[in-house]
Amino acid sequence: MFKNLLFLVLLQQFYKKIKMLTVSNLSVQFGKRILFDEVNTTFTQGNCYGIIGANGAGKSTFMKIIAGEMDPTSGRVILEPGKRMSVLDQNHNLFDEHTVLETVLMGNKVLHAIKTEMDALYADYTDENANRIGELQLQFDEMNGWNAESDAATMLSNLEIGAEHHYTLMNEMDGKLKVRVLLAQALFGNPDVLIMDEPTNDLDFETIGWLENFLANYDNTVLVVSHDRHFLDAVCTHVSDIDFGKITHYSGNYTFWYESSQLAARQKAQQNKKAEEKKAELEEFIRRFSANVAKSKQATSRKKMIEKLNLDEIKPSSRRYPAIIFDVEREAGDQILNIQNLSASVDGEVLFKGVDLNMAKGDKIVVFSKDSRATTAFYEILNKQQTPDSGTFDWGITTTQSYLPVDNHEFFDGVDLNLVDWLRQWVKTEEERDEVYVRGFLGKMIFSGEEALKKCNVLSGGEKVRCMLSRMMMIRANVLMLDEPTNHLDLESITAFNNSLSNFKGSVLFTTHDHEFAQTVGNRILELTPNGAIDRYMTFDEYLEDEKIKELRLKMYS
Ligand SMILES: Nc1ncnc2c1ncn2[C@@H]1O[C@H](COP(=O)(O)OP(=O)(O)O)[C@@H](O)[C@H]1O
Ligand SMILES: [Mg+2]
Secondary structure (H helix, E strand, C coil), X not given: CHHHHHHHHXXXXXXXXXXXXXXXXXXXXXXXXXXXXXXXXXXXXXXXXEEECCCCCCHHHHHHHHXXXXXXXXXXXEECCCCCEEEECCCCCCCXXXXXXXXXXXXXXXXXXXXXXHHHHHHCCCHHHHHHHHHHHHHHHHCCHHHHHHHHHHHHHHCCCCHHHCCCEHHHCCHHHHXXXXXXXXXXXXXXXXXXXXXXXCCCHHHHHHHXXXXXXXXXXXXXXXXXXXXXXXXXXXXXXXXXXXXXEEECCHHHHHHXXXXXXXXXXXXXXXXXXXXXXXXXXXXXXXXXXXXXXXXXXXXXXXXXXXXXXXXXXXXXXXXXXXXXXXXXXXXXXXXXXXXXXXXXXXXXXXXXXXXXXXCEEEEECCCHHHHHHHHHHHCCCCCCCEEEEEECXXXXXXXXXXXXXXXXCXXXXXXXXXXXXXXXXXXXXXXXXXXXXHHHCCCCHHHHHCEHHHCXXXXXXXXXXXXXXXXXXXXXXXXXXXCCCCHHHHHHXXXXXXXXXXXXXXECCCHHHHHHHCCEEEEEECCEEEEECCCHHHXXXXXXXXXXXXXXXX
């Protein structure tokens, strides 16, 4: 008896970290294109895997196969028996005919099926039914079904969806709130494995913050594809890199993966450096990184991962990062931009009102608003593409500006030029017209060789943004205006872009959905609201967390 017990305890210890998902000999091929080639890997209980990889690497395909929504060419995915998986749906309209509360309850499919059958049987009660009802009720009890509604309601209020919305139909919900309901649905009933493909895409900073917190303290297995570095850093214990048809897991969050693989690449290039020196350098890097994470205020169960960072795993990255470098043609003087009493509206609706701003040299201002129409109107006015309702603005005479609009279609639609000729539109001298010179710019943005001769109107969204950035690099302005610059870019480009803006010597006005970008580039926040502006010299995180500012923001938007 005692022996048996001991055996059980040992067994339990051994299986403490069970393999939640096993991927076995998985291959996926579309026509000639091989996306996955004999992938064997496991996802372990309690870990959160951030799935990364270049555009088109196969992240979404992989998630669909894991979720059972798509069959691989060969191989299989095995979920641990008795475990439940749930998927955050990308189609936001699937539940339009259901109420909010019902939508959440449907997240636990088994429980929902039991409840539906039970309700139907009760409605048509016979002695024969009674037995079946009894059975169902037992299962319902075991699954804590009687608390389901109140659990769902709590979940909704945690996501700040008040009781007044619980019986609203999904198709009557505001887009942002709808995403929150779907989030609640995916999380409902505490699934053992949670699958999410780019969950932060349509969310505001507050909701992303909530999700970061939730997942960081969530003990179950999570697989998430994301381009949001702040999010990945907040939630991941592992980074799973899809490259060359394989998947490789690395311990640590995104920043750790990025920094360590860069360090490994540098070390690889330093042929003559001694092995011990390299080892010492890596150890020092890990020590510093771990100390920083320990200091950060996210006190979460996920943080345990840091103990497990190890040297053997670190490999140089094979990724290509675009060389985004913003030079300035000439330095600006002290006067950059002066705005007085600027207001704008659309169809009689006030977007922002009475904005005053004195922009100093070197300011990197996060232009922020709950309404993206406000920030876009602000840039359009400063670029003389729209007239304000009131107010004036003056650019300093030594300033030169360049603008990356959120919508770049006018630069490409109906334009029949190859990339070299397209970029030539912005050269300043005869010397710059030279094909080799222009190709140099394109090469830096990873349009090398033949790629540079592609027609500009066939480009993907990400490629167009890379062209627009080449254009900005060529203009060499000392003031940059960027409206949602990271849209459509992959993680490599976002990371490179972020680094170059942090190092930029000029001044910047920018608006972004990327938290890390806002936090690491901005030193001043300008929030545009229908009741005026809030203007503070502080970091984006400080701004979001400041209690006084929170109160003020509530008032300014009401
Ligand atoms: N059903 C399909 N048939 C053919 N090609 C597909 C199909 N689904 C995806 N692809 C292709 O497979 C590649 C990977 O797509 P996807 O998984 O969406 O990439 P990611 O999410 O990493 O950007 C892309 O080149 C895409 O065009
Ligand atoms: Mg995808």
